[in-house]
Amino acid sequence: MYDIITFGSATKDIFIKTKKFRVLKDKKNFATGKGVCFNLGSKVDIDEILFASGGGGTNTAATFAKQGFRTAYCGAVGQDLAGQEIIEELKNLNINTQLVVKSERKPTNHSIVISGINDDRTILVYRGASEELKKENIPWLKLKTKWFYISPLSGELCKVFGDLIDFAVKNKIKVALNPGNCQLSLPPKLLRKNLGKIDVLILNQEEASLLTGISYKKEKEIFKKIDEICSGIVIMTKGEKGVVLSDGEYLYRALPPKMKAADRTGAGDSFGAGFVSGFLRSRGDIIVATQIGIANSTACLKKLGAKQGLLKKNEKFYKVEVKKEKCSKNGLCQCRVCG
Numbered sequence: 082m083y084d085i086i087t088f089g090s091a092t093k094d095i096f097i098k099t100k101k102f103r104v105l106k107d108k109k110n111f112a113t114g115k116g117v118c119f120n121l122g123s124k125v126d127i128d129e130i131l132f133a134s135g136g137g138g139t140n141t142a143a144t145f146a147k148q149g150f151r152t153a154y155c156g157a158v159g160q161d162l163a164g165q166e167i168i169e170e171l172k173n174l175n176i177n178t179q180l181v182v183k184s185e186r187k188p189t190n191h192s193i194v195i196s197g198i199n200d201d202r203t204i205l206v207y208r209g210a211s212e213e214l215k216k217e218n219i220p221w222l223k224l225k226t227k228w229f230y231i232s233p234l235s236g237e238l239c240k241v242f243g244d245l246i247d248f249a250v251k252n253k254i255k256v257a258l259n260p261g262n263c264q265l266s267l268p269p270k271l272l273r274k275n276l277g278k279i280d281v282l283i284l285n286q287e288e289a290s291l292l293t294g295i296s297y298k299k300e301k302e303i304f305k306k307i308d309e310i311c312s313g314i315v316i317m318t319k320g321e322k323g324v325v326l327s328d329g330e331y332l333y334r335a336l337p338p339k340m341k342a343a344d345r346t347g348a349g350d351s352f353g354a355g356f357v358s359g360f361l362r363s364r365g366d367i368i369v370a371t372q373i374g375i376a377n378s379t380a381c382l383k384k385l386g387a388k389q390g391l392l393k394k395n396e397k398f399y400k401v402e403v404k405k406e407k408c409s410k411n412g413l414c415q416c417r418v419c420g
């Protein structure tokens with residue numbers, strides 16, 4: 082019996098840091114209004130390079146294993162060197178790899194993360210084997226665990242989302258979910274049905290906005306709407322502005338310490354898995370869970386790569402203040418969010 086099984090992608094990440102990273106403002110050609118530029122036709126020197134495994138499924142598994150939980154990752158890699166290296170790295174982290182499937186159909190997922198001297202970064206993404214995992218490839222009989230942590234699932238894997246949740250409900254497995262665009266774009270009725278069964282729902286501002294159709298700036302309306310759909314804990318992460326979450330009765334807010342991030346990759350995964358680790362360890366104390374979530378993401382951001390700095394069990398960490406305020410769903414609440 083595992084404590085937790087994580088689902089989601091497994092990637093081989095290549096981190097490249099270079100002072101030659103130039104940002105060009107150009108609203109016409111780039112959706113974000115800015116592009117990354119290098120001299121065409123020349124060699125560009127790289128200051129730092131790191132090869133590491135990444136992807137929501139394996140990043141979150143790394144936090145759980147480091148926090149001392151019996152952890153397995155269930156997902157797919159390709160039948161190639163990168164896939165084998167990911168499996169080895171997971172084993173070294175004490176993550177069980179019995180549930181990892183080697184797909185013949187596509188090579189392992191790859192990401193090339195290019196960043197400059199500040200925390201701006203652009204990621205080139207190859208979506209390969211991880212997205213190819215189908216319902217029939219999942220070793221269902223071996224999914225014996227107390228918790229599932231479901232990271233963004235895309236491609237074929239997105240179709241398995243509902244099956245995983247039905248399986249969890251049938252087998253009394255609790256579910257933490259960080260849905261990706263693919264899941265959030267499922268037909269609203271189906272999505273609502275699935276979200277109704279989630280114990281911990283983790284969204285960033287854009288995802289919360291996509292789910293509700295409400296601007297992320299209108300927190301009051303966002304939480305009212307998501308609390309109606311999901312009876313579990315609902316979390317909205319806000320990058321350097323921290324996190325706000327609701328247990329349906331109270332709202333909790335916390336700010337991370339001010340810091341200079343070496344690399345932002347894995348921020349969401351380290352917060353989500355840190356939160357769930359704290360939640361499990363403290364048997365449901367949301368304040369402790371939030372403090373561990375923030376400390377784990379802060380530790381992750383200080384290092385290049387998504388698994389480098391993650392907190393270990395019993396490692397000392399700075400506990401941020403978590404503000405708690407009453408928030409009932411009946412509209413009588415006077416808190417800042419419900420006002």
Ligand SMILES: Nc1ncnc2c1ncn2[C@@H]1O[C@H](COP(=O)(O)OP(=O)(O)OP(=O)(O)O)[C@@H](O)[C@H]1O
Pocket residue numbers: 284285286318319320321322323324337338340342345346347348349350352374375378379382
């Ligand atoms: N610049 C930062 N400084 C301090 N903490 C940060 C910063 N960026 C992110 N964090 C921490 O990480 C948490 C998750 O970050 P964010 O809201 O950016 O998630 P995300 O958009 O899901 O990230 P990802 O791109 O990794 O999926 C935040 O709630 C915060 O605690």
Ligand SMILES: [Mg+2]
Pocket residue numbers: 285349350
């Ligand atoms: Mg995220």
